Amino acid sequence: MTIPAAIERSLFKDKDGGGGGAHATIIKHRFLSFLIWQSLQSTFLLFLSKTLFLSPFTKNPFTPNFLSLVSFFSFLLSLLIFSISVFFVSSPHPLPFASPFEISLSFLRLIFVSGGDQNLLRRRVRVSLSFVLFVIICAAAGAVSVICVCWGCDAYYDVESRSKRARVLGNLGFRGFIIGLFYGLHYVYKQRWVLRFPIIQRPPFFSFKMGLPISVGQGLKLSAVGYALSGVLAFFLPIEYRSQSSVGKFIVEQIIFYIGSFVVILSWELSHHLHQVLHTKRFVFAPPKGSAAAETNPSEPLLATLEESTPKSLLQYLAYLDLCMVCENNVDIWRRAAFFEETGETYKRVIAACLQPLEQLTRKLAEDLESSSAQKSLQLSDQLSSPTERLASLKLYESFYDAQLCAWCARIVASLTARSHKEDRFGIAQLSGSNAAVISALLSGLLAVETLMGKKTNVHSGHLMGPAGIKWATMNTGRRESTSGAMGKIRGSPLYAKAYSLADILKTSIYCVVSTFHNEMVNSARTGLLEKEWIISGKPLYGTHELLLHKLRLFLDFQAN
Numbered sequence: 001m002t003i004p005a006a007i008e009r010s011l012f013k014d015k016d017g018g019g020g021g022a023h024a025t026i027i028k029h030r031f032l033s034f035l036i037w038q039s040l041q042s043t044f045l046l047f048l049s050k051t052l053f054l055s056p057f058t059k060n061p062f063t064p065n066f067l068s069l070v071s072f073f074s075f076l077l078s079l080l081i082f083s084i085s086v087f088f089v090s091s092p093h094p095l096p097f098a099s100p101f102e103i104s105l106s107f108l109r110l111i112f113v114s115g116g117d118q119n120l121l122r123r124r125v126r127v128s129l130s131f132v133l134f135v136i137i138c139a140a141a142g143a144v145s146v147i148c149v150c151w152g153c154d155a156y157y158d159v160e161s162r163s164k165r166a167r168v169l170g171n172l173g174f175r176g177f178i179i180g181l182f183y184g185l186h187y188v189y190k191q192r193w194v195l196r197f198p199i200i201q202r203p204p205f206f207s208f209k210m211g212l213p214i215s216v217g218q219g220l221k222l223s224a225v226g227y228a229l230s231g232v233l234a235f236f237l238p239i240e241y242r243s244q245s246s247v248g249k250f251i252v253e254q255i256i257f258y259i260g261s262f263v264v265i266l267s268w269e270l271s272h273h274l275h276q277v278l279h280t281k282r283f284v285f286a287p288p289k290g291s292a293a294a295e296t297n298p299s300e301p302l303l304a305t306l307e308e309s310t311p312k313s314l315l316q317y318l319a320y321l322d323l324c325m326v327c328e329n330n331v332d333i334w335r336r337a338a339f340f341e342e343t344g345e346t347y348k349r350v351i352a353a354c355l356q357p358l359e360q361l362t363r364k365l366a367e368d369l370e371s372s373s374a375q376k377s378l379q380l381s382d383q384l385s386s387p388t389e390r391l392a393s394l395k396l397y398e399s400f401y402d403a404q405l406c407a408w409c410a411r412i413v414a415s416l417t418a419r420s421h422k423e424d425r426f427g428i429a430q431l432s433g434s435n436a437a438v439i440s441a442l443l444s445g446l447l448a449v450e451t452l453m454g455k456k457t458n459v460h461s462g463h464l465m466g467p468a469g470i471k472w473a474t475m476n477t478g479r480r481e482s483t484s485g486a487m488g489k490i491r492g493s494p495l496y497a498k499a500y501s502l503a504d505i506l507k508t509s510i511y512c513v514v515s516t517f518h519n520e521m522v523n524s525a526r527t528g529l530l531e532k533e534w535i536i537s538g539k540p541l542y543g544t545h546e547l548l549l550h551k552l553r554l555f556l557d558f559q560a561n
Contacts (some may be wrong), residue, residue, distance in 0.1 A: 006526050009337060026283055027314055031087055034278050035080065038271045042079045045270070046072065049149065049263045055258055057153040068152060075148040078141040083271050085137045089130055090275065092195045092317040094401045098124035099132065134193075135184035142180020143263060144172040149260035172257070178233055179226035179261050183268060186222065192272065195314070197321060197404065199282045204277050211273045219266035226265065227258050282325060283318050286335055296337045299346050305355040312402060323350070324408045327415040337423065339416065344428035350416065351434045354374060354409040358441050361406050362541040364399040365448040396452065400498040407505045410445070413438045414509035418516040430533075439513060439534045444505040444542040451542075453499050514555045519555055 287293035418430035
């Protein structure tokens, strides 16, 4: 049975990123592979649990019957629905969502009022509703899956009347519903739907094998919590749906139910892990080596994906990952050599595509930091903050949603700039002004991130050389007590951890360029040409020319920290 073409395009439009060409189908192929492999591993896990763990509680565990077939296909169907929902709720970066308060107050406005703000709010509400739907699907899938795993055992199945069977089914379904509901809420709250790209790319089989112990441990923990929670809530069921068995049979029922809940949670954990492995592995956006396309224009598939795909889509993330590995490693030297072709158009397109996310981040941080409400939200506690200040703080958090993409871009432009020192035979990086654009973008981004962290750079007149010309101070120039309290709140928040990580990557990228061009930069500083050659002539996105120049001198002295 095939999916109609129109429906298929609509289903995979957002995941493919809307890009054309053969590479736009890689997400669809990975999704289909994910469904096939998850069905195989789920079948193996169900067979293993039935024959190894639940066979002591069944009289004829190896005798096939119609009930076992129905349970088997129902179990696979519930896992298929769960896996599809995991795919559609996943994203390579965190997504802004609307709170229940915003949804309740803006429901009518979303329907009858149009505009830029309303469109943004619609997207946030759509994300929130997708999370709600995912939690509901998890709850329903949990109820069906637990019944399918546990129902064939004698303690549940061998009952005297239909009324008691209905009671057993109701009890199992309710407890399975609670377990699925708990798992869905945990999955959304912990942002496990965000795709985590591994630092070291390994073969898919090895990556999957490495994550098996973690999945088993997570399954044991979540199934234990879900078992206890569902057991407590089961006491509030009507009397006809509660367990009325003897003590011995009650203990057997609890053992069977825990095994069933663990099998269900473990199946979901393995599906989640398999989804992460298959959708975050590297894809090579290049024609086969030795083909005609590889000889003429090997960079076009990669550049077309970077420029034409939907911004921040999974396809674009995979393209940036591939570009980062090409620039940093010596595996595909022929692809990196093609960036430095004689016309310089390819190199400028690569640099422009990588500087855009960095400039967007710096621009957002500059706008948020300049507003007085954003500064107050960093200084006041959450209980004393107004809704306006909370919104400003939320915008700061949202600015770091693309931190992974910005980290890749910083590493790409730094590696390419450093590689150009030996591999750029035509001097394209210097003649096109890309070197100055790269250093200025990295320095502006670093200054903006460090300002958010509580550091502020003040250049004093007459002291433009060396570390004595820079002064670190907190953002607030008021009392010392309020400043220290604000810094404590910033440093203890997840926002500070993200800012610290990105600042470290930006500093490492700048040092990568400075270490390569250190002699040239020192000679330019002596002749007074450092600013002209390494700082853009226009207005920086954040800071001033003097500030960027002074910061660059600190890197030249290897004293930037």
